[in-house]
Amino acid sequence: MKTAFVTGASSGIGRATAVALAKAGYELVVTGRRRERLDALATELAPLPVHVLAFDVRDRAAVAAAVASLPEALRAPDVLINNAGGAHGLSPIQTGDPADWDQMLDANVRGLLNVTHALLPGMTARQTGFIVNIGSIAGQEAYANGNVYCATKAAVNMLTKTMRLDLLPTGVRVAEVNPGAVETEFSQVRFKGDEARAAKVYEGFQPLRAEDVAEVIVFMVTRPPHVTIAEVLVLAGAQGAATTISRKA
Ligand code: NDP
Ligand code: 8X3
Numbered sequence: 248m249k250t251a252f253v254t255g256a257s258s259g260i261g262r263a264t265a266v267a268l269a270k271a272g273y274e275l276v277v278t279g280r281r282r283e284r285l286d287a288l289a290t291e292l293a294p295l296p297v298h299v300l301a302f303d304v305r306d307r308a309a310v311a312a313a314v315a316s317l318p319e320a321l322r323a324p325d326v327l328i329n330n331a332g333g334a335h336g337l338s339p340i341q342t343g344d345p346a347d348w349d350q351m352l353d354a355n356v357r358g359l360l361n362v363t364h365a366l367l368p369g370m371t372a373r374q375t376g377f378i379v380n381i382g383s384i385a386g387q388e389a390y391a392n393g394n395v396y397c398a399t400k401a402a403v404n405m406l407t408k409t410m411r412l413d414l415l416p417t418g419v420r421v422a423e424v425n426p427g428a429v430e431t432e433f434s435q436v437r438f439k440g441d442e443a444r445a446a447k448v449y450e451g452f453q454p455l456r457a458e459d460v461a462e463v464i465v466f467m468v469t470r471p472p473h474v475t476i477a478e479v480l481v482l483a484g485a486q487g488a489a490t491t492i493s494r495k496a
Contacts, residue, residue: 255331257284259431263457305359314365323369334437335432427482451494452485
């Protein structure tokens with residue numbers, strides 16, 4: 248049975264991807280900080296095999312300990328989905344909160360590196376595997392007040408490209424999915440629980456569902472070894488650019 252390790256599987260794109268991969272026949276490791284959500288997901292997917300690991304991707308020692316606790320086969324997954332992360336705040340750089348910046352840099356960039364670092368020894372030893380990093384349209388184009396979030400996703404884009412080059416001789420393929428507007432808990436987190444403000448982001452158009460992105464990810468990782476779909480931009484149908492969205496009144 249093939250194995251997949253999905254970060255940020257307690258919500259949104261990560262959760263939908265975990266469900267889709269389980270249904271595609273993968274044995275799963277699902278991770279996030281909210282263990283109860285992950286346990287509920289494992290229960291929902293039973294009897295499909297799902298292992299729960301609760302840790303904060305920003306904590307390198309916790310990531311290493313969690314990975315070390317896995318059976319050997321799961322420490323070298325066929326597929327790694329580096330999805331955990333998000334945005335905190337939407338302010339001009341001159342009034343932004345450095346604590347928000349730290350959260351985004353630490354989770355979206357350092358967290359991705361922490362998880363990758365813990366799993367690569369097993370994956371490279373096997374000489375096979377597929378890593379999908381979840382970037383964003385925010386890493387492709389600048390938008391006002393996006394500053395640090397855009398920068399973290401631009402970093403994910405460059406990391407993906409350089410990881411692909413570095414890992415080429417090892418047989419581990421690396422790709423990136425860059426979603427546009429997906430209705431998840433993303434905006435609730437960005438606006439610190441302000442649900443009304445979060446709902447406004449998706450008003451007047453049909454945003455992407457997490458499942459739409461998950462389908463793309465599963466298609467990418469199930470291509471044969473001679474095919475790497477390296478980078479995919481997935482926009483909502485009403486979306487032309489990060490903040491250019493056709494909304495009906
Ligand atoms: P959600 O807020 O719904 O999910 C975020 C997931 O990441 C949760 O499972 C959360 O788990 C996990 N996570 C966040 N921080 C940490 C952390 N420090 N340690 C461990 N896990 C963490 O948002 P999305 O599903 O939308 O976001 C998933 C990814 O997609 C993010 O990288 C986001 O930047 C990206 N993205 C989202 C878009 C959108 O419009 N929604 C568009 C483009 C990209 P827990 O809280 O339990 O730790
Ligand atoms: C999430 C999409 O455009 O809000 O990465 O930054 S956007």
